[in-house]
Amino acid sequence: MHLRRQPVWSSRPLRLIRAVCVALSLAGCAASHDGLPPVQATATRPAATLSSWRDTAAKQAIQSFVADVTREGSPSFVPPAQRIAVFDNDGTLWSEQPLYFQFVFMLEQVKAAAPRHPEWKDNPAFKALVAKDYDALASQQKALLQLVTLANSGMTVDDYHKTIGAWLASARHPKFNRPYTDLVYQPQLELLAYLRANGFKTFIVSGGTAEFMRVWAEKAYGIPPEQVIGSSQVVQYEVRNGQPVLVREPKLDFIDDGPGKPVGIYRHIGHKPILAFGNSDGDLQMLQYTAAGPGRHLALLLHHDDAAREFAYDRTSKVGKLDKAWDEAVADGWTVVSMKNDWQTVFPAPKQ
Amino acid sequence: MHLRRQPVWSSRPLRLIRAVCVALSLAGCAASHDGLPPVQATATRPAATLSSWRDTAAKQAIQSFVADVTREGSPSFVPPAQRIAVFDNDGTLWSEQPLYFQFVFMLEQVKAAAPRHPEWKDNPAFKALVAKDYDALASQQKALLQLVTLANSGMTVDDYHKTIGAWLASARHPKFNRPYTDLVYQPQLELLAYLRANGFKTFIVSGGTAEFMRVWAEKAYGIPPEQVIGSSQVVQYEVRNGQPVLVREPKLDFIDDGPGKPVGIYRHIGHKPILAFGNSDGDLQMLQYTAAGPGRHLALLLHHDDAAREFAYDRTSKVGKLDKAWDEAVADGWTVVSMKNDWQTVFPAPKQ
Structure with a gap:
């Protein structure tokens, strides 16, 4: 457990073993595979399969969790109204390098x-x-x-x-020469759809501003504007030429990052998520808050370890630094998702 | 149109005529009653009828509006994702006298x-x-x-x-000797259910604090915590004895009243409602904002003119003052709902 200050991708086998251990410890396989198919919804809703996820421990942890919280009568059952899933955006749902x-x-x-x-x-x-x-x-x-x-x-x-x-x-991304909105992660689109098919309400909780995401999040992710939480600038109501308008003021209102994320969740959603997915130290408190329960929960951390298909970065990166949250994931048994090992595909195919 | 500074309940017949005119001008009956029953959903979803609403112009305005925005292929059709309805709470969904x-x-x-x-x-x-x-x-x-x-x-x-x-x-209400949460308005419970049955997403937008309402709003109104917008106090994330908690700070964060209501709507929902229901000057800007369109919209104002069954108050009341919003309703053709004339029932029957 001595990974501090060294790039974690230099120790891939160790990490892989660790991630598998973590995932298995969370998955509770023995308890969940009790004769039922692990996720019933996928059988009846073929659109919401996790086909871009490889059959690894991370996918199994997700499927076991969803099976557990949706199985009526089980002690881990969670009513649909409380199936709240929160996702960081930058680096979790779409790329964030070389700059947000x-x-x-x-x-x-x-x-x-x-x-x-x-x-x-x-x-x-x-x-x-x-x-x-x-x-x-x-x-x-x-x-x-x-x-x-x-x-x-x-x-x-x-x-x-x-x-x-x-x-x-x-605008086009400097490395991929594609529109930025093409650089969403295909496995995450499937995960969002899969969760919704299982009665979850999916939210974005991002350090970026809500209005920046709201312009495209519904089309890209199927997440409507009212389920997008972000940083904000003060706006003021005015009547201009007889028309009501909202005008941007030169003042920050709220920073939805780090310890601001649980606050943003409380302000906006008003109850605790049972699933949180992040990728950096900016998500640490959101993951802690979710992982504290009560009840069955799933804390997921995406590790960018795929220089060939996307980028590889973690402890020392200025953008999307993953350091404290990695240590806590290891210590507390959160599910670490390796982009390289757990994802079959990274981006959707370019549109023809 | 010279009602300024005189109690409006002293001129009931005039108001009634005015309300009917307003409602008819909004209802667009000729256009909407084109061979279809005005509201198809009520036929298949008997739970979502407006049975506590009398068959007056106000009810017809609501039904015509809903028919117009849900009729696929019509120019006034609004896709479900944009069917956002916002309701003030105090004095609109439940009583507010003698003190919020x-x-x-x-x-x-x-x-x-x-x-x-x-x-x-x-x-x-x-x-x-x-x-x-x-x-x-x-x-x-x-x-x-x-x-x-x-x-x-x-x-x-x-x-x-x-x-x-x-x-x-x-706690018990001093006049009705019932729990406060009994003093929700039966016709509004039906309206909320009717809107949801027609693909609307219903939100509370209140000057009260979000957390006060979230404790009971889901049970009372079927509105989940994440659809409750209100005033707020600053909260801070802390870890106490190893447990993440959110702690209340001695500082107001946001006042969701008057011009704050459109701001709260923008911050939380991110797009404009097509239906807004209020009852006081604190709702004026929310109603203006909704009524400015674009497209088909419905602005509703509840008038407390029923001293026998609830309370009668408007221009001079300290709690729930209705003065400027009344003038604007008259000038702009908003639908004024008279508690006395338009509602068959006010409160749900006491639980046995």
């Missing part, structure tokens, strides 16, 4: 507003932006968000949504 | 905490509380909320929920 995709969008906004803000020249986040110092930017999330609030202050939320949509329609 | 019920609960909390806060003796909201000056208290909602945040600061949210539940289980 929303940051790329924000940088465009800030650049466009810079001529109106000569005072930014001494701002560390702005200087990092001009220098394209992604590492510095990734560690200055709050300072960058503050620049963004200034950049789009006074804009109505409808106009802001249009700028997000326009950017998404034209 | 949550205030009664809060007063108990503040009284219990007073010995620890000698500095409150000069606080106007606290003085009004001691003097049982309900009028003064009703107009000092924010000051009272601030006392409450101090009173329950440091308490975990789970403990706080228990105090709400315990109070609701024992």
